[in-house]
Amino acid sequence: MEIREKTVDRNLLLELSGELDHHAARKAMEEMEMAIDAAVPLKLVLDLGGVTFMDSSGIALLLRARRRMEALGGNLMVCHVPDQARRVLDAAGINRLITIR
Amino acid sequence: MKTSNYINMEFLSRSSNEAFARVAVACFAAQLDPTLDEIGDIKTAVSEAVTNAIVHAYPDELGKISLKARIYEGNVLELVIKDWGRGIPDVEQARQPLFTTGGEERSGMGFTIMESFMDRLSVRSRVGKGTTVTMRKRISVRATGAK
């Protein structure tokens, strides 16, 4: 799992790539938290384009991102969701809680 | 039902084995000629069951996990994931969406995902003895050449 970060003003873009399972999630979660702490963004975009596998550990990460952005009064968008991850999000009904483009 | 093929494996509850387990099962299932979606669903279901054994069955120790994959006549894949860990006090409650004892790092959606991606899910558990998760999925038979 790798996370690439771009901050422009108070927009934070995180591009995730690799496998987002329990094994990778803790480090990914930490990196995301650090990036949010540093940028204090009003808008967070999580780009899942490079994610080759995701399970419920990824859902926990997205829900954490959502809580953090709510606390900051900003918003979260998730984009470029690959098919496999999309099926997981659909099965869990997460598409109702998070804006996915 | 007649078994036409099977594999059995056993591994330690290290999180690095999650990827190994799902890839091994996906390779074994390939002989059923699954679609990409079906492979993804099988990998995800394996990942959920194995992660549960790693995270919940053995929270403060390393323990043994067994994974058996069988193919039955009629293109049916059966997966049995077994641990000898803590067990689940109330299986019906554990299977509810969003129920979790795992705190912020978990979402409580694992069983819901397994149920949705496989045709059948059964969970047998005894506190202090361990948990056995059995899943079945019939793989669609495709016309040859139509990939």
Ligand SMILES: Nc1ncnc2c1ncn2[C@@H]1O[C@H](COP(=O)(O)OP(=O)(O)OP(=O)(O)O)[C@@H](O)[C@H]1O
């Ligand atoms: N093998 C197991 N041993 C002991 N308890 C388990 C096992 N599998 C599941 N459980 C219990 O059942 C609950 C629900 O499991 P489920 O997989 O649905 O959600 P989760 O693991 O908590 O979260 P998620 O799978 O979304 O990351 C767990 O929180 C845990 O209490």
Ligand SMILES: [Mg+2]
């Ligand atoms: Mg789980």
